[in-house]
Amino acid sequence: MTQEIKPIRKKIEATGLMNKYMAEYFHELDDASKSRDRKIAWCTSVGPAELLHSFGFLVYYPENHGAMLGATRIATDLIPYANAIGYSPDICSYLTSDIGSYLTNNTPLTKAYGIKSVPKPDVLVFNTNQCRDVQDWMAWYAYEFKVPLIGVNTPRTPTEVNDVIIESVAKQIEGMAVELEEISGNKFDPNKLKAVMALSKECTELWKEVLSLAATKPSPISFFDGTIHMGPAVVLRGTQHAVDYYEVLLTELKERVANKVGAIEDEKYRIYWEGMPIWGRLRQHSDLFAGLNACVLASTYCNSWIFSDFDESDPFTSMAKAYTELFIVRSDAAKEEYIKKMIKAFSIDGIIYHDAKTCPNNSNCRYGMPRRIETETGVPSITINGDLNDLRMISDEQNKTNIEAFIEQIEENR
Amino acid sequence: MRNKLAERIIFAGVDVGASRTKAAIIDSDKNILGWNVRKSGTNFTLSSNLCLAEALSMAHADKSEIRIAYSTGYGRKNVTFAAGSRTEIGCHAKGCYHYFPIAMTIIDIGGQDNKIIKVDENGKRTNFKMNRKCAAGTGAFLEEMCLRLDVGLEDMNGLAADAEGIIKLGSYCTVFSATEVLENIRNGKPLADLMKGIFYSVIKRVLEMDSLTDKVLMTGGVVAYNPYLVKMTEELIQSEILVPKLPQLTGALGAALFALESRQQ
Numbered sequence: 001m002t003q004e005i006k007p008i009r010k011k012i013e014a015t016g017l018m019n020k021y022m023a024e025y026f027h028e029l030d031d032a033s034k035s036r037d038r039k040i041a042w043c044t045s046v047g048p049a050e051l052l053h054s055f056g057f058l059v060y061y062p063e064n065h066g067a068m069l070g071a072t073r074i075a076t077d078l079i080p081y082a083n084a085i086g087y088s089p090d091i092c093s094y095l096t097s098d099i100g101s102y103l104t105n106n107t108p109l110t111k112a113y114g115i116k117s118v119p120k121p122d123v124l125v126f127n128t129n130q131c132r133d134v135q136d137w138m139a140w141y142a143y144e145f146k147v148p149l150i151g152v153n154t155p156r157t158p159t160e161v162n163d164v165i166i167e168s169v170a171k172q173i174e175g176m177a178v179e180l181e182e183i184s185g186n187k188f189d190p191n192k193l194k195a196v197m198a199l200s201k202e203c204t205e206l207w208k209e210v211l212s213l214a215a216t217k218p219s220p221i222s223f224f225d226g227t228i229h230m231g232p233a234v235v236l237r238g239t240q241h242a243v244d245y246y247e248v249l250l251t252e253l254k255e256r257v258a259n260k261v262g263a264i265e266d267e268k269y270r271i272y273w274e275g276m277p278i279w280g281r282l283r284q285h286s287d288l289f290a291g292l293n294a295c296v297l298a299s300t301y302c303n304s305w306i307f308s309d310f311d312e313s314d315p316f317t318s319m320a321k322a323y324t325e326l327f328i329v330r331s332d333a334a335k336e337e338y339i340k341k342m343i344k345a346f347s348i349d350g351i352i353y354h355d356a357k358t359c360p361n362n363s364n365c366r367y368g369m370p371r372r373i374e375t376e377t378g379v380p381s382i383t384i385n386g387d388l389n390d391l392r393m394i395s396d397e398q399n400k401t402n403i404e405a406f407i408e409q410i411e412e413n414r
Numbered sequence: 415m416r417n418k419l420a421e422r423i424i425f426a427g428v429d430v431g432a433s434r435t436k437a438a439i440i441d442s443d444k445n446i447l448g449w450n451v452r453k454s455g456t457n458f459t460l461s462s463n464l465c466l467a468e469a470l471s472m473a474h475a476d477k478s479e480i481r482i483a484y485s486t487g488y489g490r491k492n493v494t495f496a497a498g499s500r501t502e503i504g505c506h507a508k509g510c511y512h513y514f515p516i517a518m519t520i521i522d523i524g525g526q527d528n529k530i531i532k533v534d535e536n537g538k539r540t541n542f543k544m545n546r547k548c549a550a551g552t553g554a555f556l557e558e559m560c561l562r563l564d565v566g567l568e569d570m571n572g573l574a575a576d577a578e579g580i581i582k583l584g585s586y587c588t589v590f591s592a593t594e595v596l597e598n599i600r601n602g603k604p605l606a607d608l609m610k611g612i613f614y615s616v617i618k619r620v621l622e623m624d625s626l627t628d629k630v631l632m633t634g635g636v637v638a639y640n641p642y643l644v645k646m647t648e649e650l651i652q653s654e655i656l657v658p659k660l661p662q663l664t665g666a667l668g669a670a671l672f673a674l675e676s677r678q679q
Contacts (some may be wrong), residue, residue, distance in 0.1 A: 374541075380540075380541065382542075385546050397488060398527070398544060401488075401501050401502065401503070401527075401544065402544055404501045405501040405502075405503035405504060405542060406542075408500060408501055408503070408504045408539075409503075409504075409539045409540075409542070412504070412538055412539060413538055413539070413540075
């Protein structure tokens with residue numbers, strides 16, 4: 001019988017420290033939720049978290065919880081509960097699985113940290129830079145918890161992020177300060193905001209450097225590693241722990257580079273992942289690619305938490321710029337320029353586009369992009385169908401055949 | 415005679431599809447000596463063994479004569495006698511290029527997968543697409559329709575070819591399409607016109623997967639037993655379509671050719 005190749009992936013030693021910091025983060029939120037001695041803000045993952053920290057809020061990110069629901073493969077069982085109360089199976093499966101989780105009081109925080117339920121919010125803050133779904137998601141909880149819902153409505157799909165757009169977003173973020181003063185009971189302190197911005201900037205630069213190491217051959221880190229290790233950049237940015245963690249991770253990965261240690265054994269093919277991860281299949285996909293000597297080593301997804309424009313001396317404008325220049329906000333023309341640079345920088349042999357059924361805003365293959373980029377760069381691509389959290393949308397065998405055939409094609413054309 | 419045959423070096427390819435298992439036996443000169451097609455069933459190892467045995471029998475050969483065997487298809491990992499495996503995408507491309515060494519677009523209509531594979535003039539794959547997660551437009555769709563209409567699979571081609579008109583289906587969904595077909599039957603519409611509409615639906619699902627470039631070639635079980643579907647496709651794309659001699663065998667042949675190549679490397 002033809003043998004399935006047992007893949008060899010390298011364990012990242014810093015993971016233990018990350019797990020410790022993440023546990024402390026969730027316990028701090030849980031304690032505050034129970035004691036009510038600190039205010040809690042829920043925030044979208046690329047929302048103005050720095051502003052919230054400056055008011056002393058503990059910040060909780062429902063999208064991070066959504067990813068946990070997906071990675072633990074309980075999302076698919078929870079989505080129908082949200083469907084049954086009128087949230088379509090065609091909308092964001094982070095949203096539907098998270099609401100399903102709330103309705104059934106079933107959270108992965110229990111198994112991971114012994115925490116019974118997600119922390120109760122005092123305010124819900126969104127930024128529609130990603131999609132409209134985040135606003136509707138927060139709106140459900142605003143109704144449920146009877147707490148204020150505030151946010152930023154970012155103009156979507158610009159090719160150039162011009163001053164008009166930045167000014168508009170900056171004013172919206174600044175305008176939230178008035179309501180946040182009332183909710184938090186604290187006066188806005190520009191020095192505190194500057195301090196948080198400085199920490200966020202430090203985190204972002206370190207995370208950027210971590211991801212940039214994937215340009216070396218072999219790559220010391222894979223996309224699948226990145227989806228896990230970006231946790232602190234998402235939920236701890238603006239805190240010292242995030243900075244401390246990425247310093248440790250960076251040191252370890254630099255050692256790998258110095259010793260020519262790759263994230264997978266015998267890297268032969270270098271792959272770019274475009275779109276959302278399929279959270280419930282991370283291990284399976286990681287093994288599949290590693291078994292084919294293919295390292296998925298770069299993605300726009302993990303890069304989404306790089307905010308190079310942060311500038312503590314001009315916090316509102318720089319926050320507006322950083323949160324609006326993100327890949328997901330932009331037009332296909334801007335996205336294509338970005339991907340072409342990535343192909344070059346990371347010596348990419350092929351691109352996998354994930355067409356996520358419930359995430360049209362981060363499925364970048366739906367308006368002809370793969371063919372355009374392939375024609376211009378000569379780098380081949382395939383599209384696999386799936387979803388971030390709803391495993392009912394996935395045909396594993398088809399995806400496996402697609403991926404194997406794609407790697408065969410790259411090999412045959414060398 | 416037997417001794418002479420025993421000196422032969424032969425290569426085997428087995429394509430275990432979701433619906434049918436196919437085997438091809440070739441010699442060192444790439445001549446097809448034997449082949450077989452049978453239902454895959456639920457035990458892929460058993461069906462691949464039986465399929466190989468029948469193909470060997472047709473080739474008047476013994477299993478011991480096989481130098482190398484390769485497997486492909488959905489159940490490729492269940493073939494116990496295979497030394498290696500390749501995906502069906504690669505094997506179809508290899509098998510088709512063997513018949514027609516030109517730049518081409520291959521349309522393969524299988525039991526649950528449709529594929530469009532592009533091959534350049536050197537036989538290298540440049541691109542491929544598989545149907546999305548839905549099996550609309552595949553052999554499974556036709557099987558379901560036949561079941562609902564109480565028509566034998568072998569009768570589809572004749573019915574469609576005899577149609578005087580065509581009743582097109584509106585839905586992507588196999589189940590809703592069946593409802594639509596039954597509704598038309600209740601309204602007294604001719605079965606033949608419906609069958610032609612069902613064929614049309616299959617073709618539309620395939621053509622919307624990708625654009626067609628260069629010469630077009632069709633393979634797969636659906637094509638093997640329904641030449642009228644090929645004729646309809648030709649009319650739709652207004653171009654002649656090539657069909658290999660054994661259109662259901664191109665995957666198995668490709669696997670056998672990979673086996674032969676592996677020996678040469």
